[in-house]
Amino acid sequence: AIQMTQSPSSLSASVGDRVTITCRASQAIRNDLAWFQQKPGKAPRLLIFAASRLHSGVPSRFSGSGSGTDFTLTISSLQPEDFATYYCLQDYNYPRTFGQGTRLDIK
């Protein structure tokens, strides 16, 4: 199975900061990567798919990049509602695998 390694596992930041989360795949996965946001007690929601495509309704301050094994999720200017946990998912093959998550909280 493809291993997905996210970093950092946790991150403290302030409103207005620019934040970057990375995800590394144990083998090349083209651009078959998605990013999700999850708030406590809620289901995850899709932010980015195909590494860099913004899902419908997602604010443009979220962006994704990367291909092959290295990917990044960037939030250009943190808003209060962005404090949450973020996960990457490879959908290159089965079994699907998630990163371990990055908890983003307020500094």
Added chain:
Amino acid sequence: EVLLVESGGGLVKPGGSLRLSCKASGFTFTSYTMSWVRQAPGKGLEWVSSISNTHVNKYYADSLEGRFTVSRDNDKNSLYLQMNSLRVEDTAVYYCTRSGFVAGIDYWGQGTPVTVSS
């Protein structure tokens, strides 16, 4: 609006069985691969199983060791997960998800909790 509503979760003893259901609406169910993802308390997301739109292809996490079976009824717009020989480590919230044509997962249900405990 895409809507996925899970049901069937609950408390079960180790070794017991449960059948989860997911009722889909707001899209053409027969066109999409569907999946189950779970999340143990305080832990990350774990993909469990997927089934193609025509039932032909089914995939499972290795960790399940053949105890779970995914199925779907396209006439009822429903997805199912039959869970047998349940273990304490299967305790989790189970989410029904839709696989988009490009995105591996694009929509999630609200989840149904499963607790395996004696």
